Amino acid sequence: MPARSEIEIEALPEEVWDALVDGERREDWLQEPDREVHIEIVEAPSRLVWWWGGEDEPATRVEFEIVAAPPGARVIVTESEPAAFPLSTLAASFTPAAAAGGCARARSFALVTA
Amino acid sequence: MSDELGAVFAALADPTRRSMIEALLRDGTTSVPRLSADLPITRQAVAKHLAALDHAGLVERAPADGREVRYRLRGGALVPASDWIARTQAAWGGRLARLKDTVEGGAGSSD
Numbered sequence: 001m002p003a004r005s006e007i008e009i010e011a012l013p014e015e016v017w018d019a020l021v022d023g024e025r026r027e028d029w030l031q032e033p034d035r036e037v038h039i040e041i042v043e044a045p046s047r048l049v050w051w052w053g054g055e056d057e058p059a060t061r062v063e064f065e066i067v068a069a070p071p072g073a074r075v076i077v078t079e080s081e082p083a084a085f086p087l088s089t090l091a092a093s094f095t096p097a098a099a100a101g102g103c104a105r106a107r108s109f110a111l112v113t114a
Numbered sequence: 115m116s117d118e119l120g121a122v123f124a125a126l127a128d129p130t131r132r133s134m135i136e137a138l139l140r141d142g143t144t145s146v147p148r149l150s151a152d153l154p155i156t157r158q159a160v161a162k163h164l165a166a167l168d169h170a171g172l173v174e175r176a177p178a179d180g181r182e183v184r185y186r187l188r189g190g191a192l193v194p195a196s197d198w199i200a201r202t203q204a205a206w207g208g209r210l211a212r213l214k215d216t217v218e219g220g221a222g223s224s225d
Contacts, residue, residue, distance in 0.1 A: 002199075003198075003199045003202035003203045003206065004203065005203050005206035005207050005210055006210070007210040007211065007213070007214055008214075009213070009214045009217050009218060010218055011217045011218060015217055016213070016217050019213060019216050019217050020213075025216060028212070028216055029209060029212035029213040029215070029216045030209055030212075031209070031212070058119075058120035060202075075210060075213065077206050077209075077210065079202050079206065081123035081126070081127070081195070081198070081199075082119060082120045082123050082198070
């Protein structure tokens with residue numbers, strides 16, 4: 001039972017994408033300075049997935065889909081229900097060792113300070 | 115967001131456990147023999163899933179009725195989960211509106 005929200009934006013998907021992945025621009029609209037964002041999947045300009053959570057909060061997974069919807073773009077965001085473990089546990093599973101273990105998604109892991 | 119809420123969602127993430135919750139919503143109470151007759155899993159597996167639901171605070175033992183141990187939904191157990199969804203969707207509504215302003219060039223910073 002994920003939470004879901006969407007919006008139409010009068011701009012190209014590429015322009016929306018820039019505002020999602022550029023750290024400084026993201027801060028402007030996200031306004032969540034206390035949450036750490038861990039990018040998991042980057043498929044420009046149509047799909048971005050991150051995990052995030054506060055210090056003592058269980059992590060949740062946020063997925064953005066950007067679809068061309070002339071004359072602009074539609075952005076659909078889905079946030080997964082909280083997993084039963086905190087972000088620190090999750091981050092530990094994204095170590096290089098885990099990536100070497102053959103998890104394709106783990107290889108695309110990058111730490112981004114929100 | 116509490117660990118308790120995380121445990122509720124973890125319990126609900128499993129399709130077998132969701133069908134157990136659905137059965138309870140439909141029938142009011144249930145039991146291990148009843149569930150194992152309805153679901154394609156063993157009694158041991160049913161008992162394990164019920165224990166997980168119990169641990170998450172979603173079900174409890176109903177007052178004994180004869181020999182059989184029966185279970186029922188714990189009142190209000192699903193409220194925190196639906197509250198989380200409502201709160202999270204409202205938060206994303208605000209963030210996406212700001213994203214739209216940013217991208218469409220509504221220059222004035224919205225603090």
